[in-house]
Amino acid sequence: MKEMLNIKNLSAGYPKKRIFEHFNVTDIDAGNIVALVGPNAAGKSTLLKSIASLINVQGEINLGNDNLVQLSQENRSKIVGYMPQHQKTDVELTVLEALITALKVYTLDHNDNSEQTKTKAFDVLEQMDLIDIALEPLSNLSGGQRQMASLAQAIVRKPQILLLDEPTSALDLNHQITVMKMIKEYASKGNIVIMVLHDLNLASRWADILVVLNNAKIYSSGKAFAVVTPTMLKEVYQVEARVENCSNGYLQIMVDA
Amino acid sequence: MSVTNQHIPVLKAKRKEVEQLYAKKLSRRWLVLIALGIACLLSFCLDISTGPSLLKFSDVLKALFTPDSVAKGTSIIIWKVRMPYAVMAVLVGMALSLAGAEMQTILNNPLASPFTLGVSAAASLGAGLAIILGIGIPFLSENWIVSGNAFIFAFGSVLLLQALAKWRGAGVDVLVLFGIALVFTFNALVALLHFIATPEALQQLVFWNMGSLARSNWDKVQVLSIVVAIIIPFSMLASWKMTALRLGEERAQSFGINVKRLRFFSMLRISFLSATAVSFVGTIGFIGLVGPHIAKMLIGEDHRYWFPASLLTGALVMSLASVASKLLVPGALVPVGVVTSLVGIPVFLYLIIRKGKK
Numbered sequence: 001m002k003e004m005l006n007i008k009n010l011s012a013g014y015p016k017k018r019i020f021e022h023f024n025v026t027d028i029d030a031g032n033i034v035a036l037v038g039p040n041a042a043g044k045s046t047l048l049k050s051i052a053s054l055i056n057v058q059g060e061i062n063l064g065n066d067n068l069v070q071l072s073q074e075n076r077s078k079i080v081g082y083m084p085q086h087q088k089t090d091v092e093l094t095v096l097e098a099l100i101t102a103l104k105v106y107t108l109d110h111n112d113n114s115e116q117t118k119t120k121a122f123d124v125l126e127q128m129d130l131i132d133i134a135l136e137p138l139s140n141l142s143g144g145q146r147q148m149a150s151l152a153q154a155i156v157r158k159p160q161i162l163l164l165d166e167p168t169s170a171l172d173l174n175h176q177i178t179v180m181k182m183i184k185e186y187a188s189k190g191n192i193v194i195m196v197l198h199d200l201n202l203a204s205r206w207a208d209i210l211v212v213l214n215n216a217k218i219y220s221s222g223k224a225f226a227v228v229t230p231t232m233l234k235e236v237y238q239v240e241a242r243v244e245n246c247s248n249g250y251l252q253i254m255v256d257a
Numbered sequence: 258m259s260v261t262n263q264h265i266p267v268l269k270a271k272r273k274e275v276e277q278l279y280a281k282k283l284s285r286r287w288l289v290l291i292a293l294g295i296a297c298l299l300s301f302c303l304d305i306s307t308g309p310s311l312l313k314f315s316d317v318l319k320a321l322f323t324p325d326s327v328a329k330g331t332s333i334i335i336w337k338v339r340m341p342y343a344v345m346a347v348l349v350g351m352a353l354s355l356a357g358a359e360m361q362t363i364l365n366n367p368l369a370s371p372f373t374l375g376v377s378a379a380a381s382l383g384a385g386l387a388i389i390l391g392i393g394i395p396f397l398s399e400n401w402i403v404s405g406n407a408f409i410f411a412f413g414s415v416l417l418l419q420a421l422a423k424w425r426g427a428g429v430d431v432l433v434l435f436g437i438a439l440v441f442t443f444n445a446l447v448a449l450l451h452f453i454a455t456p457e458a459l460q461q462l463v464f465w466n467m468g469s470l471a472r473s474n475w476d477k478v479q480v481l482s483i484v485v486a487i488i489i490p491f492s493m494l495a496s497w498k499m500t501a502l503r504l505g506e507e508r509a510q511s512f513g514i515n516v517k518r519l520r521f522f523s524m525l526r527i528s529f530l531s532a533t534a535v536s537f538v539g540t541i542g543f544i545g546l547v548g549p550h551i552a553k554m555l556i557g558e559d560h561r562y563w564f565p566a567s568l569l570t571g572a573l574v575m576s577l578a579s580v581a582s583k584l585l586v587p588g589a590l591v592p593v594g595v596v597t598s599l600v601g602i603p604v605f606l607y608l609i610i611r612k613g614k615k
Binding site for chain 2: 049052054073074075076077078080081082084086087088090091092093094096097098101102104105118122125126129131132134135137153154157
């Protein structure tokens with residue numbers, strides 16, 4: 001199942017506004033974490049939605065020999081998991097019920113009896129340290145807890161491609177690390193994780209590949225040390241900044257102005 | 258992982274505890290459903306035991322189980338009047354409450370119901386056209402022409418909402434606003450009919466608009482019970498997908514659900530349920546709003562339980578409203594629509610305040 005992801009000639013957008021034209025990202029290896037970074041309105045979230053085919057898409061999104069664009073929505077959902085940027089705040093379902101729903105909603109769990117479904121849901125809750133809030137309605141949770149629960153809903157289906165839109169934006173430092181470690185382990189099992197991140201230090205630390213988007217085009221992509229440069233920060237983000245190596249070898253961005 | 262080795266036994270114990278609590282929660286839901294079923298049955302019995310003719314309870318029982326042992330009049334009152342009214346109350350409550358629950362989910366709006374989105378107002382217009390202008394479906398008998406018209410208009414109004422849903426760029430919020438606009442439009446047209454009506458026709462239409470079980474008969478009960486019996490299994494089949502839709506449209510899509518298709522078939526179920534119910538009994542306010550909300554408070558939002566609970570709370574509230582409509586003014590039958598609206602308004606306000614607080 002070690003298949004490579006290639007996005008070729010992708011055109012995507014909304015009914016009245018096309019965002020991407022002939023967009024290409026190639027050679028994303030199984031086991032890789034890709035961080036999509038860039039300023040606001042660069043097209044990061046739209047790219048994630050395109051890969052999940054939640055919006056109108058033309059072109060090829062190839063995982064191995066399969067073009068995901070041509071799969072039915074149901075079959076695609078078994079391969080691609082998506083965590084949206086915003087979570088609804090008025091949902092009375094509990095964290096556990098949301099996970100069970102994620103598993104049962106389609107034929108994904110066709111041969112599973114309820115016990116197996118429950119076990120899968122509880123395994124993810126345990127893994128993410130969410131057991132304490134398993135029976136809490138989503139509407140009662142804090143922003144951070146709700147974000148963790150949302151990530152759990154995407155991960156519980158064990159998709160080969162996991163798309164995460166700002167998975168750590170509402171999390172404290174400790175939970176950011178928890179989530180990143182979990183994502184790392186998930187990818188290490190041969191899955192591909194593509195996530196939108198605003199925190200460049202976090203992206204540099206955890207992603208194998210950084211893709212810098214600007215005006216729906218790739219400005220640069222590659223390893224963090226090659227991509228995160230003062231020039232990029234100046235040209236893409238319009239900020240004066242230094243990029244330094246800290247003692248443990250990770251990049252650290254210092255914004256001056 | 259976030260969990261260190263020394264935490265594992267604690268976590269396992271906690272997991273077991275939560276698993277047990279979840280199992281208890283599921284059992285409790287079944288108990289709530291059974292309790293609601295029993296409450297419906299009791300309310301139904303109360304409904305057929307009360308009425309303007311003030312029959313003794315013993316006579317009611319005799320008429321039910323040994324109809325030959327009571328006076329013919331008593332037997333007729335029970336079997337031709339009270340029984341169809343009481344069954345109709347339960348069926349209308351079920352239909353409107355289930356339609357309301359489905360509507361709240363697909364429109365992502367806790368205040369959506371067939372009443373608030375113009376289905377009842379459309380039915381009034383259809384009925385008004387038949388009563389005042391005599392415009393109706395050809396070949397329908399005199400008894401059915403008002404209901405037939407009301408059904409066509411109510412069904413058409415939901416289809417209109419549905420057409421808008423398919424319209425490019427129209428989100429669910431736009432749909433809700435459109436539904437509210439429909440209420441005002443239909444009400445204005447009904448007012449116009451009032452203006453041109455003869456005094457007799459006007460009285461008839463005003464009474465129709467109040468919503469009353471008094472126009473029930475076994476034929477209508479039969480039609481509505483068939484509609485409800487056919488729709489319920491389809492609603493239950495969609496319950497997982499509808500639960501997933503509560504997590505958000507994009508989330509549901511990412512789970513492989515064709516949300517447009519789900520909405521289309523749900524709207525179709527809503528059309529049949531609400532249009533049939535309203536066309537037989539007239540404007541019945543708030544059941545479609547109150548029923549699902551009481552059910553949600555009792556049982557949560559897992560649609561596998563919420564749909565059946567909504568059916569039962571709708572039936573219960575409507576049946577109790579039917580009892581109240583007979584007891585409010587002794588010896589008279591107050592239109593049941595008046596009662597449901599009076600009960601519904603405080604509940605509606607409570608929901609708005611609760612939503613505001615959140």
